[in-house]
């Protein structure tokens with residue numbers, strides 16, 4: 001819990017005196033009828049509190065001397081409800097286990113929040129995430145103003161005021177979240193290792209005749225068995241031409257001899273995501289064409305990963321990968337023209353239509369800016385990103401020789417920027433042709 005205290009202190013250092021920061025937990029979401037989706041805490045809220053329950057609000061109150069008060073509103077003990085849905089942390093637990101200075105019953109928040117806001121100058125909140133939450137803060141502010149107006153009349157010589165400035169909290173927290181601490185890196189390493197081993201298992205057990213969802217089942221089982229409480233996102237298991245649909249998630253088709261299967265899947269460990277893609281032949285052996293496309297994507301990915309080191313700019317990864325992919329496609333006579341022109345005209349977009357990757361953390365497409373002041377930002381130690389080039393040749397692309405049809409390849413790894421370069425967190429999932437072919441049981 002000390003880690004969370006440190007984060008609150010680091011955030012507070014960036015907040016102005018005389019301010020109140022307000023952050024809402026995630027809410028339970030209905031799946032259908034009265035059944036709920038599994039609860040997943042809102043990432044910013046978890047980052048600052050470690051608190052695992054819904055119906056909670058985190059408040060950081062910073063006074064005019066700069067002293068910080070951590071106030072948590074959360075559910076109170078309710079023996080009857082706890083019989084149904086399990087033990088709650090309660091107010092005492094919030095203080096003892098989660099280091100809150102004060103904890104109040106969430107039912108009291110409409111009464112207490114206006115008191116907390118009184119005589120403060122600034123509200124920090126995450127703006128525009130949820131209308132209902134934005135409105136609640138407005139109501140607390142209104143109530144605070146009304147109460148103060150009454151007070152002002154009765155205590156004429158006291159200076160009382162309500163906040164008159166609202167600042168978005170999200171960019172401040174998100175810049176912090178972009179740089180992972182040692183504890184966070186350990187969680188991410190674990191998520192990546194479990195997921196990489198799951199990918200290896202799929203390679204070993206894949207065979208023609210299985211359905212896509214059966215590979216998905218093996219992946220999920222391995223992650224849950226190893227301590228992930230869920231997946232970081234919906235798995236993509238795409239056989240044959242389905243691999244050319246970037247976010248294919250129906251996963252309900254039969255895997256056919258001679259096709260590739262693309263699996264983009266990652267477990268979530270302690271709320272930290274892995275995001276790994278591997279592509280391999282369903283019957284264990286690449287055809288000539290599949291191998292040519294695969295090795296081209298792999299060559300691009302390895303060169304892209306090489307660019308990940310402190311000081312290099314975000315777009316250096318995509319630039320080198322594009323050059324390799326376009327040059328390769330021209331050599332294979334899949335594209336025609338000058339490499340430079342094809343890149344400039346973005347002609348490659350019919351085969352490679354996405355970016356080089358994204359930040360990775362608690363959210364699979366994690367928070368953090370990619371540009372500062374209009375320029376691509378340089379890599380710095382502690383950042384984690386994916387590098388995931390792909391080539392997708394749909395059977396519907398009539399301009400291409402049919403021998404290439406239905407070949408969709410993406411290779412994706414999770415990369416930590418270190419002091420002198422990078423570490424591939426997902427390295428234990430095989431990706432060389434020979435490794436993949438020999439992985440089959």
Ligand SMILES: [Mn+2]
Nearest residue numbers: 275386388412
């Ligand atoms: Mn990804």
